Every structure is written in C-alpha cells, then in structure tokens.
Amino acid sequence: MTKQQANWSPYDNNGGSCVAIAGADYCVIAADTRMSTGYNILTRDYSKITKLADKCVMASSGFQADVKALQKLLAARHLIYQHQHNKQMGCPAMAQLLSNTLYYKRFFPYYSFNVLGGLDNEGKGCVYTYDAVGSYERVGYSSQGSGSTLIMPFLDNQLKSPSPLLLPVQDAITPLSESEAVDLVKTVFASATERDIYTGDKLEIVVLNAEGIQREFMDLRKD
Amino acid sequence: MKLDTSGLESVAPFLGVSSELVGGLSGAPYFELPNTANFDRFQKDAIQMVKPAKGTTTLAFIFKEGVMVAADSRASMGGYISSQSVKKIIEINPYMLGTMAGGAADCQFWHRNLGIKCRLHELANKRRISVTGASKLLANILYSYRGMGLSVGTMIAGWDETGPGLYYVDSEGGRLKGNRFSVGSGSPYAYGVLDSGYHYDMSVEEAAELARRAIYHATFRDGASGGVASVYHVGSEGWKKLSGDDVGELYYMYNPITPSTVEQEMTDVAGP
Numbered sequence: 001m002t003k004q005q006a007n008w009s010p011y012d013n014n015g016g017s018c019v020a021i022a023g024a025d026y027c028v029i030a031a032d033t034r035m036s037t038g039y040n041i042l043t044r045d046y047s048k049i050t051k052l053a054d055k056c057v058m059a060s061s062g063f064q065a066d067v068k069a070l071q072k073l074l075a076a077r078h079l080i081y082q083h084q085h086n087k088q089m090g091c092p093a094m095a096q097l098l099s100n101t102l103y104y105k106r107f108f109p110y111y112s113f114n115v116l117g118g119l120d121n122e123g124k125g126c127v128y129t130y131d132a133v134g135s136y137e138r139v140g141y142s143s144q145g146s147g148s149t150l151i152m153p154f155l156d157n158q159l160k161s162p163s164p165l166l167l168p169v170q171d172a173i174t175p176l177s178e179s180e181a182v183d184l185v186k187t188v189f190a191s192a193t194e195r196d197i198y199t200g201d202k203l204e205i206v207v208l209n210a211e212g213i214q215r216e217f218m219d220l221r222k223d
Numbered sequence: 224m225k226l227d228t229s230g231l232e233s234v235a236p237f238l239g240v241s242s243e244l245v246g247g248l249s250g251a252p253y254f255e256l257p258n259t260a261n262f263d264r265f266q267k268d269a270i271q272m273v274k275p276a277k278g279t280t281t282l283a284f285i286f287k288e289g290v291m292v293a294a295d296s297r298a299s300m301g302g303y304i305s306s307q308s309v310k311k312i313i314e315i316n317p318y319m320l321g322t323m324a325g326g327a328a329d330c331q332f333w334h335r336n337l338g339i340k341c342r343l344h345e346l347a348n349k350r351r352i353s354v355t356g357a358s359k360l361l362a363n364i365l366y367s368y369r370g371m372g373l374s375v376g377t378m379i380a381g382w383d384e385t386g387p388g389l390y391y392v393d394s395e396g397g398r399l400k401g402n403r404f405s406v407g408s409g410s411p412y413a414y415g416v417l418d419s420g421y422h423y424d425m426s427v428e429e430a431a432e433l434a435r436r437a438i439y440h441a442t443f444r445d446g447a448s449g450g451v452a453s454v455y456h457v458g459s460e461g462w463k464k465l466s467g468d469d470v471g472e473l474y475y476m477y478n479p480i481t482p483s484t485v486e487q488e489m490t491d492v493a494g495p
Contacts, residue, residue, distance in 0.1 A: 002260040103332045107371060129306075135298075135327035137306060149303060163308040165296050165451040167467035 011063050011111045012037055015198025016048055017147030018059035019185055020117035021159065022125030022140050026178045026209040029117040030185045031059040031145075032193070032220060034201040044201035044222065051213065053078055056091045056118035057206050058098070061145030062132070063111035070110050073101060091118035095128040095136060102134030109133050113144035118208055125208075138164075147192035147199040154188055178207065186218055193220045224256045278447030280409030280438055281311055281322040282417060283378045283389055285402045288427050289458040290380040290387045292320050293434035295409065295442050295470070296450035298327055307450040316341055318461040319357060319381035324406040325374035325394065333375060337361050354381040354388030358398060366396035376406040382457050409441030409448035416440045427456055431465045439477065442470045 018031040031048040034041060049059045050071045058074075060067040077097060081089050089097070095116050102110055109132045116128040129142035141159050143151040162170035176184065185205060193200040203218040228251055259265040281294040294311035297304060311323040313334040321337065323330035340360050344352040352360075358379040365375055375394040382388070391399045391406065403421065405413040416437040425433065431454050438452040453467045468476075 005260075099328075099331070103328055106328070106332075106373075131300075131305070131328060133326070133328040135331050137309060139306075139308065163296065163451045163467070163469065165308055165310065165453050165467045166469065167453075167464055 012065075013062060013111070014042070014064045015146045016061040017143060017145035017151060017189070017192055017196065017199045018048060018061050018113075018115045019143040019151060019155070019188060020059065020115045020127040020141065021155075021176075021181045021185065022117065022127040023176060023178060023181055025123055025125065026181070026207060027057075027117040027119060027125035027127065028178070028181045028185055028205065028207050029057045029059050029115070030189065030203060030205040031061065032189060032199045032201060033204055034199065035064060036198050047204055049204055049206050052089075052094055053091075053118075054088045055208065056089065056094045056116065057208060057213070058114055058116050060112045060114045062113045066110040067112045070101065070112050074098060077101075090121050091116070091126055091128075092120055094118075095138070098128075098130065099134040099136045102130065102132070106133055115142050115144050123210060145199075147196040150192045150195055151188050154191065158184060178209065182207065189218075189220060224258055225253045226256060228252050277325040277374060277376055277407050279311060279324045279407035280405070280413050280441035280445060280448040281324050281378065281407055282405035282410070282413050282434060282437055283322060283380045284404070284417065284421065284430075284434070285387045285389050286422075286430050287424050288430065289382060289456060290389055291430045291434045292322060292378070292380050292455045292457065293438045294322055294453055295438055295448040296453065297442075297448055299447050304449075309450070312453055312455055314462065315357070315379075318351065318383070318457065319354065319379065320455055320457060320462050322378045322380075322406065324376035329373045329375045329394070330377060333361065333364065334377070336364070351383065353383040353385065354379060354390060357381070358390035358392050362392045362396065362398035365392065365394050368394070369396045378404050378406060380457055382459055382461070387457065405437070407448065409445035412441040412444045413437040427465075431456065435466060435468065435473070436477075439470055439473045443474070
C-alpha cells in the first residue's frame with residue numbers, strides 16, 4: 001500500500017524581502033511591496049511592515065495569510081499587556097513573545113520569516129531575526145525573504161561587526177549614521193530587485209528613533 | 224515492474240518515425256523499475272534515513288576541576304549559513320549549562336522551558352535541582368514528543384551536591400550519563416582531538432585549550448561548523464565563560480605565518 005500523498009498544500013509563498021539595520025540610536029526596517037504567487041503578481045502595493053508597539057516594528061515575508069494571522073495575534077497580546085501593565089511592551093519583550101508564538105505552532109508552522117526592529121530599553125537600536133518556528137537572535141542587521149541570500153552577503157560586507165560571542169566583548173553596533181543606513185537599504189533593494197523576480201515594485205522604509213516613527217517610499221523596478 | 228510501452232508502438236508508425244527505430248523493436252520493450260512510490264526520490268529518501276547528524280559541533284567533558292563545555296556558533300539552513308553568531312551554550316541557571324545541536328528553535332524553546340522548571344523546583348523545594356533531575360525533566364518531555372519531528376541533541380552540564388555532572392539527552396528520548404560527549408556533524412573530528420588529549424588531572428587552562436582545539440579542528444574539517452569557538456567552565460561556584468575566539472583567527476594562531484627565506488634575503492641586501 002503506497003503512502004497517501006496530499007493533493008493540496010495549505011501554504012503558499014507570496015515572496016518579497018525584508019531588511020532591518022540597528023544603529024546607535026535608531027533602527028531602519030524596510031521591505032518591498034510586491035505580493036506574488038507563482039509567476040503572477042497579485043499586487044504591487046502590499047505592506048509587509050507592521051507596528052507592534054511604539055518602539056517595535058516587524059517586517060515579515062513568506063505566506064502573507066500566516067503573516068496577517070501572526071500580526072493580529074501579536075497585536076491582541078500587546079493590548080492585553082497594556083491593560084495588565086499600563087505601559088507599552090518593550091522590544092526585547094516583544095521579541096520573546098514572537099518567538100514563543102511561533103513555537104506554539106511548531107507542528108503546523110506559520111510560514112512567516114520575520115525580522116523585528118526597534119529600540120531597546122536604553123534607546124539603542126536592536127534587530128531580532130527569526131526562523132519560521134521561533135528560534136531568534138539579537139543581531140546588528142538582518143534580512144529575510146526571497147532576496148535574503150542576495151542581500152545578506154552585501155550587508156555582511158558593509159556592516160559586519162565583531163561577534164557578540166567573542167571574549168573579551170567587543171562592541172557590535174553599526175557605525176553608520178541614520179541617513180547612511182537608509183541609503184544602504186535603498187542600494188541593497190535596488191540590487192536585489194535586479195536579480196530576484198519576487199522583489200520589486202516599491203520599497204517601504206520605516207525609521208524608528210527618539211523622535212518617533214517615520215515612513216518613506218521609494219520606487220523599484222516593476223519588471 | 225514492467226513498464227507499459229504499448230503507447231510507443233501505436234504512435235511511431237503514425238508519426239512516420241525513421242524505419243530503423245521501428246525495425247529495431249522486436250517486441251514490446253521494457254526495463255525493470257524498482258517497486259517504489261516515487262521513482263525520482265527513492266534514492267534520496269534512503270540516504271535521508273541515515274542522514275548525518277545535526278550541523279554543529281558541541282562537546283563537554285568532566286575532569287578534576289569540574290566540567291568543560293565548548294561549542295561552535297554556526298547555523299545552517301541546507302547549504303546557506305543563516306548565522307555565524309548563534310549562542311549554542313545556553314545558560315539554564317548560574318550553575319547549569321545546556322548545549323544546542325539540531326533544530327535551533329527546538330533547543331532554544333525547550334532549554335528555556337527547562338530553566339523555568341528548574342526555577343519552579345527551587346521555589347517548591349527550597350533547594351537547587353540536581354543535574355540528574357534537570358536532565359530527566361528534559362528527557363521525559365522530549366520522549367513524549369518522540370516521533371513528531373523534534374530535533375534536539377543536547378548535553379546538560381552542571382555542578383550540584385554530588386559534584387560535577389554531565390548528561391547527554393536527545394529527541395529520540397535517549398538520556399546517557401557520561402564523562403565525555405561530543406554532539407553534531409563535527410563530533411567525529413572533535414572526538415579525535417578530545418580523546419587523544421584527555422587526562423582527568425588537567426588544569427583548567429589545559430582543559431580549556433583542549434576544548435578550544437577540539438572545536439577548532441571540527442570547524443576546520445566540517446562545513447556545517449564554524450564562527451566563534453566558545454569555551455565555558457562549570458566549577459563549584461557555577462559556570463564562567465573562559466573564551467570566545469573566531470576560528471578564522473585561531474587558524475593563524477595555531478599555524479603562524481613565518482616569513483619565507485626569499486624575503487629575508489631581500490631585507491639583508493637592502494641593509495647598509
């Protein structure tokens with residue numbers, strides 16, 4: 001008796017890339033706005049970035065239906081936290097909440113590749129990178145999604161800092177200024193758009209700093 | 224399994240295929256196929272069944288001064304290196320460490336869960352949990368998820384009332400007490416260095432250097448291991464991180480570049 005095979009899959013990949021870079025007192029989170037399925041483009045104007053808390057923004061690529069479900073769940077949990085503690089959730093706390101939320105669906109995962117960016121309790125930029133089932137790590141920069149294999153080596157070249165595991169501890173914050181980091185993000189997406197079919201259309205950039213949250217857009221190639 | 228090629232026979236004369244092809248067929252051609260569900264995948268599936276272990280190198284050993292624990296820091300997704308700075312030595316509490324091999328999320332989540340259970344034990348019993356107890360808690364949880372696809376190959380190292388303790392626990396439900404373990408795809412290389420250099424009566428510095436070298440050699444030969452070699456020591460006062468060295472730099476430390484003789488001659492000539 002040959003093993004039964006499923007004739008459909010609950011998952012789909014809507015493509016797209018996300019990037020986040022942490023600075024001394026800012027954090028840049030960016031994602032393209034193309035949503036695809038197979039070789040078709042569903043829309044050129046879909047935001048993959050969502051604000052989870054005042055100091056915490058998440059960008060997710062992968063299966064957008066799972067991403068939407070995840071965003072709703074985290075937003076609800078944040079609301080409960082605010083009711084119980086009378087304050088916004090900090091970025092490191094939200095990072096662990098996201099990790100646990102992903103792991104609770106360990107045997108039917110959210111097909112969502114996330115990058116969390118924000119300011120930590122001291123006001124320094126922080127970026128957390130995740131896999132689909134919740135393993136996470138605080139890093140200085142990260143990229144996820146279909147273009148990540150193109151983007152990550154370039155970010156390593158420009159931003160790689162001493163590993164936090166080294167002893168004696170060496171400081172790992174990006175030396176870039178906020179405007180330099182935004183320019184780097186624009187460069188990186190322009191390159192990724194050239195070689196990844198799922199990345200393009202428009203780039204959404206969110207910057208978090210002491211003044212609050214700013215958003216800007218940049219056009220990318222639409223082919 | 225006989226392949227049905229009757230379709231070939233009817234089509235060939237209709238399309239006016241070259242006569243030597245039709246003439247060469249003396250009867251219905253066939254070739255044996257293995258009786259498998261998926262002809263294209265069965266060989267790969269067979270290899271997957273004896274698949275090499277989790278992509279990492281971790282090791283731990285007991286010696287006179289306590290327990291030495293070391294690991295690399297590379298995480299790979301297939302052939303892509305997803306991170307070079309993963310913390311594979313997890314601090315469960317100030318006197319117990321766990322190592323991570325296998326699924327990163329599985330190890331992170333269950334070690335955090337174990338830390339919570341250990342703290343609850345302390346609060347309920349007014350004393351620290353033993354290494355035996357902690358490893359049993361983890362092993363029982365992993366056994367209950369046996370067969371569901373968790374991938375965890377961990378070592379629990381600590382110092383309790385009975386002295387230094389070391390257990391190996393994995394997602395198949397296995398739990399082994401021992402003095403010396405290495406887990407991961409780089410473990411054969413690490414065992415080679417570790418077993419040949421091990422003495423019970425080493426000092427802390429000698430043991431740390433042995434652990435560091437074992438990880439270094441594993442990262443040198445195993446593609447799935449690399450990054451930073453971290454070394455921790457667990458003594459009677461708890462654990463302490465002794466070193467974290469980039470393995471690329473360790474290479475040049477262990478294999479220093481000596482200037483070649485040609486260069487030396489040239490500097491001699493340049494002198495007054």
